[in-house]
Amino acid sequence: MDFLTPAPADSEPGGLFGTRRALRGWSIANLVANCGIIVTGAVVRLTGSGLGCDTWPKCSADTYTAHPALGWHSYVEFGNRTLTFVLLAIAIATVVTAIRTGAAHRERRLAWLILAGIPFQGVIGGITVLTHLNPWVVALHLLLSVLLIVWCVQLVQWTGDGEQLVIPLVQRRVVQVIFWLMMFAIWLGTVVTGAGPNAGDERVARNGMDIEFVAKAHAWTIWAVVALTVALLVVALKDGNTRLRTLVLWLLAAELVQGAIGYAQYFNGLPMGLVICHMIGIGLVVTAVSWLYHGTRTRLSA
Known part of the structure; x- marks a missing residue:
């Protein structure tokens, strides 16, 4: 059978590329992998290994891979680069499964979009190295991962039951603002x-912003999100909407844990362990807020 030939309707439940169950599994793998790359990227930065490979796409002028002569930082940086191929393999598997199972057009399109984002992420990583870890470019590297997580959550939902929760317009607007x-x-x-x-490297320039000011702006924005989340939870409890309550509770829990870690790392001088936990928290918070965002609507489609 050709690899991209649609699978027969009676495909075995355990097939890797031929069932809806497999498509959902690959979609979840996509989500987990894109959350994970945020963490490994943080390890590169926290260990000062951002320029362990000082050029791109090569690791150095003479080799594409890490080398003992380049020091242990090169292995950390090269390891993170290599993980891009893992993400690429998972994204390709998702696309192949979507095609073979005859998935809906929107699912195939989103799977292709996620796949396209992976090499683009690699290109941004390369620009990051070539610009000597310019902090604004480094930020784009993370923000693209966040976007990919948002897309992955939607694909996971679509490959499940795909049923969105219908809520009043005012509540939906609150969800959108959150x-x-x-x-x-x-x-x-x-x-x-x-x-x-x-x-990521002691020689790298910073963005020149006052860290206390931007940290407080970041914190107050999060507090605004938490306040809106609590307000939405109160409404869900009042209306007896158990499904909305569950979605909001998961988000609120993620926000509170992430906020506690954020304050702890700030007041303790940014220890590596807490910063890594905060990076894990980004994936969890984005997943939770995306699940609420994609999982609700004001009315069913025609």
Whole structure:
């Protein structure tokens, strides 16, 4: 059978590329992998390995791979680069499965879009190295990962039951504000990082912003998101909407844990362990807010 030939209707449940179950599995793998690359990228930055490979696409002028002569930082940086191929393989598997299972057009389109984002992420990573870890370019590297997570969440939902929760227009507007305010808060978080000490290399210039000011702006934006989330939870409880309540509770839990970690790392001098936990939290928060955003609407489509 040709690799891209649609699978027969009676495909075995355990097939890797021929069932709806497989498509959902690859979609979840896409989500987990794109959350994970944020963490490994943080490890590169926190260990000062951002220029362990000082050029791109090669690791150095003489080799494409890490080398003992380049020091251990080159292995950290090269390892993160290599993970891009893991993400690429998962994204390709998702596209292949979407084609073979005859997935809906919107699912195939989104799978292709996620696949296209992976090499683009690699290109931004290369520009990051070539610009000597310019903090604004580094921020784009993270923000693209956030966008990919948002898309991955939607694909996971579509490959599940795909049923959105219908809520009143006012509640849907609150959900939209929460989502976009969270995206703005994450961008502010990249500005805080660009002003802080963990640059990825001690020779790298920072963005020149006052870290105390941007950190407070980031924190107050998060508090606004938390306040809106609590308000939406109160409404869900009042209406007896258990499904909305569950979605909002998961988001609120992620926000509170992430906020606690954020304050702890700020007041304790940004220890590596807490910063890594904060990076894990980004994936969890984006997943939770995207699940709420994509999982609700004001009316069913015709």
